[in-house]
Amino acid sequence: MIFRKRGRMIGRFARQAVSGLIISGILGVVSFRTAQGRFEPPEAGSPGILRATLEPRAVIPTPAPSAHPDVQPVGGALAVPKQITNDGCCPYPQWSADSEWVLFVDSIGSDGPGLYGVPAEGGPATFLTGRIGSFSQDLSLVAYPEAGLVYIERWAIGDRWLVPSQGREVYLSHENEWVAWEYGSTSIQNQDLKQRTIWIASIKGEEARELVTVHGGRFLGWINHGQALLVSGRLSPLSPAGVWRIERESGAGRLLFSTDHPRDVLISPKGEWLALTVAFQADHSKNGLWVMRTDGSGITRLPVYGSYRWRAEGELLVIPYDFEAENPYLWQVSVETNQFWELTRPEDDDLVIANNDWQPSPDGRKIVFSSHADRNLWVMSLPDPPE
């Protein structure tokens, strides 16, 4: 059965490789046509837009990632994914805190909608709870809305309490001590004019207070054991835009990284590191994937862009955006030492991730992904770079 599935998958990959060649061909034609200058200048005097940006921007492709980093093999066997569910299911998988189970929202048989779990080695799905919501990192708590109010519940026991967020989504700190939420207009579309006020309270919803208002930004996450949090935007209309660290006690803010609209900000599991994307700046040396410590040190632009997740503190997993390669492949970047490790090879055709939906386990030893080949969950054990 597995063999047949693999056979179908390989056939699909062969077709994809061919269609990839066709795409490259098409894009080649497109560039050629553009280079021939078919562009017609826009009408002068058109209403309302910045005059300085009327000229077409030169499209300079992102440099091929393989051109820069010196990627080293990890030695030993490379990772091979293993299918852990059947019959198609389960988007947005999460891990249990002990990395033994993969969890997802589903509705199976008479158990109905809820959180289900499958062992990381595969097996039947087990119904865990009918309570669906935002779970704490250790999964002991779940936050959910009900009749316009938000509750946090210790779901294994069933006791719950109210958080005074007036129905807004709440964000729990890693150690389950604090909670944050934000108020802001949903009708204003202009990202720079949007204001969001960030509130915090104890996990029990007590001592609620306003911490900071951000202009053109939002709450990003808790760091430093709940002692601080990260926000994006400006702290006042005239302050610089970027990623700010806000101390929980004092509300003092410090700019960690200056940029308008950082994309895909990702905080490491223990909150010591931060990765983010800068895109479409006229100065292309600013565009790409940046990493830094959440104390503001070690700011580095990586010579690779793609899909990224933290495997551990300072260890970033990246699937490079490399359209020349036969298939997607996985690297690990040790950001402090600037070392790059090859965890899977472009020749391997089994990293068939759907919807950019993949997550490393808390112990850093595996990833789970949703497969676009069969809509099942697959788990891949990750090799370790040498000490």
Place this chain on the structure above:
Amino acid sequence: MNSVKRNLRAVRLLFVSVLILTAGSVQTLLSGGVEASGLAQEGNKPFIVPFAGDPGPDTWLLIQPYGNTLFAYQFRRSVYYGGQGLHFGIDLAAACGTPILAIGDGVVESVDSWHGAGPHNLMIAHPNGYDSFYGHLLVRPRLRVGQVIEAGQVVALSGDPDLTCNSRPHLHLEIRDSATQAIAYNPLDLIEADWERIALSGSQPVEFVQELGEPHAWLGLFDQPETKFGHPLVNDFSKAWPYDW
């Protein structure tokens, strides 16, 4: 000599377009819509990507796919109400002023029409029964209705719906049926590119909404319903995840 050739080609294309558009209308009337599935097979998609070059942080990024996205679901009673609560196109982020390419051969159908997606928009009718619609353009495209367009021709410049070029500059691209323009199709089914690979960008999964009664439906880049403009919401789910907080 070249211009004569071009004119002849233009006339021929227009003639073929009219024929096929007429056939498309008849087919649409009979079947209630353009059949997308036959065109959606790998390697057989009729259109090309509307930007030159590979995606990336210097060029363009797919920031919202078509369909039952979390964003459209959250705004299903406002921005996306007319489109049944679906994101009825794809959003490709790019710096203001990035040249936009016609996704196929065709004829200009409208410039700055009532279809929205301001500040400027463009609709191109293609001879295969589809129209492509380009929204949030930087300036009014300098094109005439009826003008013949070739695939890959620069037809517009990407802009920002908030007019600042800083807020959320992107191209909103739709593919509709030429006959009625009342149905929008998933552009990922019709534009040739390795979209799953293009989606492997950034730190977050592409988010679609799960209806808890039918939790496996409409969750993939390609598993999305058609949009019938003006028809009731298709995602006004009573129980859904993620929550509409």
